[in-house]
Amino acid sequence: MTKKSTLVLVAERAGVSIASVSRVLNGLPASDGVTERVREAASALGYVPSATARSLKVGKTMQIALAVADVGNPVYVAMMHEVSRVVTEAGYRLVLSSTGSDPSDQIDFLAGLNRGFADGLIMSPLRVTDELVAALQETRVPVVIIGSLPAGVEFDNVRADSAKGIGLAVKHLVKAGRERIAFINGPVDTVPGAARLAGYVRAMTKYGMPLVADMQAAASDFTYRAGLNAARELFSQSTPDAVVCANDLLAVAAMKELSTRGIRVPEQVAVIGMDDTDIAELANPSITGVDLGSVKRARAAAKLLIRRLETPDAPVEQVVIKPSLTVRESTPGAPNPTP
Amino acid sequence: MTKKSTLVLVAERAGVSIASVSRVLNGLPASDGVTERVREAASALGYVPSATARSLKVGKTMQIALAVADVGNPVYVAMMHEVSRVVTEAGYRLVLSSTGSDPSDQIDFLAGLNRGFADGLIMSPLRVTDELVAALQETRVPVVIIGSLPAGVEFDNVRADSAKGIGLAVKHLVKAGRERIAFINGPVDTVPGAARLAGYVRAMTKYGMPLVADMQAAASDFTYRAGLNAARELFSQSTPDAVVCANDLLAVAAMKELSTRGIRVPEQVAVIGMDDTDIAELANPSITGVDLGSVKRARAAAKLLIRRLETPDAPVEQVVIKPSLTVRESTPGAPNPTP
DNA sequence: CTGTTAGCGCATTCAA
DNA sequence: TTGAATGCGCTAACAG
Numbered sequence: 099m100t101k102k103s104t105l106v107l108v109a110e111r112a113g114v115s116i117a118s119v120s121r122v123l124n125g126l127p128a129s130d131g132v133t134e135r136v137r138e139a140a141s142a143l144g145y146v147p148s149a150t151a152r153s154l155k156v157g158k159t160m161q162i163a164l165a166v167a168d169v170g171n172p173v174y175v176a177m178m179h180e181v182s183r184v185v186t187e188a189g190y191r192l193v194l195s196s197t198g199s200d201p202s203d204q205i206d207f208l209a210g211l212n213r214g215f216a217d218g219l220i221m222s223p224l225r226v227t228d229e230l231v232a233a234l235q236e237t238r239v240p241v242v243i244i245g246s247l248p249a250g251v252e253f254d255n256v257r258a259d260s261a262k263g264i265g266l267a268v269k270h271l272v273k274a275g276r277e278r279i280a281f282i283n284g285p286v287d288t289v290p291g292a293a294r295l296a297g298y299v300r301a302m303t304k305y306g307m308p309l310v311a312d313m314q315a316a317a318s319d320f321t322y323r324a325g326l327n328a329a330r331e332l333f334s335q336s337t338p339d340a341v342v343c344a345n346d347l348l349a350v351a352a353m354k355e356l357s358t359r360g361i362r363v364p365e366q367v368a369v370i371g372m373d374d375t376d377i378a379e380l381a382n383p384s385i386t387g388v389d390l391g392s393v394k395r396a397r398a399a400a401k402l403l404i405r406r407l408e409t410p411d412a413p414v415e416q417v418v419i420k421p422s423l424t425v426r427e428s429t430p431g432a433p434n435p436t437p
Numbered sequence: 438m439t440k441k442s443t444l445v446l447v448a449e450r451a452g453v454s455i456a457s458v459s460r461v462l463n464g465l466p467a468s469d470g471v472t473e474r475v476r477e478a479a480s481a482l483g484y485v486p487s488a489t490a491r492s493l494k495v496g497k498t499m500q501i502a503l504a505v506a507d508v509g510n511p512v513y514v515a516m517m518h519e520v521s522r523v524v525t526e527a528g529y530r531l532v533l534s535s536t537g538s539d540p541s542d543q544i545d546f547l548a549g550l551n552r553g554f555a556d557g558l559i560m561s562p563l564r565v566t567d568e569l570v571a572a573l574q575e576t577r578v579p580v581v582i583i584g585s586l587p588a589g590v591e592f593d594n595v596r597a598d599s600a601k602g603i604g605l606a607v608k609h610l611v612k613a614g615r616e617r618i619a620f621i622n623g624p625v626d627t628v629p630g631a632a633r634l635a636g637y638v639r640a641m642t643k644y645g646m647p648l649v650a651d652m653q654a655a656a657s658d659f660t661y662r663a664g665l666n667a668a669r670e671l672f673s674q675s676t677p678d679a680v681v682c683a684n685d686l687l688a689v690a691a692m693k694e695l696s697t698r699g700i701r702v703p704e705q706v707a708v709i710g711m712d713d714t715d716i717a718e719l720a721n722p723s724i725t726g727v728d729l730g731s732v733k734r735a736r737a738a739a740k741l742l743i744r745r746l747e748t749p750d751a752p753v754e755q756v757v758i759k760p761s762l763t764v765r766e767s768t769p770g771a772p773n774p775t776p
Numbered sequence: 777c778t779g780t781t782a783g784c785g786c787a788t789t790c791a792a
Numbered sequence: 793t794t795g796a797a798t799g800c801g802c803t804a805a806c807a808g
Contacts, residue, residue, distance in 0.1 A: 151785030
C-alpha cells in the first residue's frame, strides 16, 4: 500500500539532511540519535531505496546478463540455474536472454548490453561467427564465454574437455568389449559439434578402433527430433554395437530408434550420452553419460565474471573443466556386477 | 573499443544542445541539418544511451521479473521460455528469479522488487502462504499470478482448469475400458497438488469410478525421485490398470517402476501424465498427456502484465486456459487404430 | 525548430 | 559527526 518515498521525505521526517539518511542507510558512521530517528522515519514511511537512482550514481546495476543458445536443451537449463544461484548469492540479479542460436539476435542483445543495463555478461554461443566475435569485442562490459573460442580471441573463458570426455566413453566401451563404436553428433558447424567430432576421432584412433563413415551421423540440431533422423540414418546404414551421442537428447533419440527396431540396450547396442543431464537418469534404461561438467562450468563462469567485476584488470583467465563418466544401465558393466 | 560517451559529448561535437541530440535520437521532430550532424556525431563517438539514466528519468526500467518455483521442472522452463519471448518482443528484458519453493526467498525477492528494478512481476507460486499474499499485496509494481489464488485475493491471474484436464484423462481411460484408475499426485499442500487432487476426485465420481485410498499416492515433491517412491508405494499396495500422474516427471517415474516390475505399458497399465512437456514425447513409450496449457498460460500472463503496464487501471482480469489431451503410446487407443 | 533549465533519487565531496 | 551542494545521464517543459 505504501506508495513511494524518497530520501528527502525520510530526511524531513527525521529532521536531518538527506546525506545523513544516506549514511545511516548505508551503514556509514552516524551518531546514535540520528541513526535512531532515521531508522524510525524510514520504516514509518516504508522507505525503499531506488535501484535505478543508485545505479546511475554508482555506475553499477548489480545485474548480470546470461545469454544461452538453446533453452530447451536441459544442459543449458542446468547451467542457467547454477549461474542464477552464484550470481544471486553475490548480490546480483540475473537478466536472461534466450536469444536462439540466431546470431543476429545475439548481436542485438550485445548492442543492448552496451546501454549498460548489466555489469557483465556470460555467454555460451553455439556458433561463433566473425560478427559475433566483433560484437563481443565491442562490448563495454566484461564478458565471460562458456565454450571454446577461435584462436587469438581472448576472453575470460571456461570450457569442457570434450576430447577427454569422449575418450572416457570410448574407453569404457572398449573395455566392455565393444568393437563397432558409432557416433551421433550434432551439427558440425557448432562449437560443441566440432569439438565432439574431434574428440571422437582422437579417441577412436587412440584405442585402435576403425574410423568409418558409415558409423557416423550428424543430426541437424542438438534436439530429440533431429536425433531421431540421425539415428534412423545411422542404424539403416550400419550395425554398431555401441553408439556415443554428442548429447543426452540425441542419446534418448537413439534409444528410441533402437527400441523401434527391436534392438536391445545395452545387450545388443550400448548407448552413451553426453552432458549427463537429468534426462540421462530419467530415461529407461537410464543412460550412461559423460558429464562434461556443465554445472561446474556455469559456476566457474559466474565466479570468473564476479571476480572480474571486482578486479577489472586481473589477467584473462581460462578454465578447463574435467569430464567424468557415470555408468548407468544403457551400457554393460554397470556398478552392480553382472555374472 | 569505444569507451563511453554522453549526450553532452555528442552535443558538443555536433554543435547543438543536448536537447536536440535527445530529440533526434528519439525520433522527435528536428531539422534535417541538425538531424544529420547529430547522427554523424553520435556514430563517430560510438554513442550509446544509458539505460539507467533513462530509467531514472522516465520511471520505467523496461524490465519484467519472472519468479518461478521450480526450475528443474520442464514445465516451468517452457513457461519461462514463452514469457521471455513475449516480453522481449514488447521491448522488455527478463529478470529471472529462481527462488526455490522457499517462501522466504520469494519474499526477499519481492522486497527487492520494491526497489524498482523491474516494472512488473510474473509469479507462479507453488505454495501460497499468508505471508506471501501479504508481501504480494505490498508490492509496488503490477503483479500477474500464474495459478490459483485464495478466494478474495485479487490479482491479474491466469490459471489452468486442472479439474477438466483430469476429466479428460479419466474419460479417455474409461472409454478404453480401464476400471481401476489410480492417481499419483504431488504434495497436496501445493497449489497444483490441491487442484489436481480435487480434479481427480471429481472426475472419478463423475464417471462412476470407485474412489479408494489404495489407489492414490502423493509424492513428496513434483520430481522424478519422489515419483519413484510414490509409484513404488502405489503398486505395492494395489493393482490398477491405469494411472493418472499429476506431472510428466511423476509419469516417467511411474513408467520406470512399472518397467522394473515387468508390467507392460499400456497393455497392463496405462499411464497418463500432465503438463505435456517435451519429456512426454521423449519417453519410451511416449506418454499420453493432458496439456494444461502451460505455454498459453505463460503467454497470457506476459500479455496481461504488459497490458497493465500500459493501462494501469484496467479492471483486474482472470484468464482460464482450457486443457487438451494428446494421445500417445502409453495409453491404448492411439491415433493409429488398433485392431 | 531549438536552446535553457529543471529535476528523476541517490552517493559523495567539501566545509563546517 | 553532519549539512549543503554537486552531478550521474537523460527527458520534458518551457521559452525563444
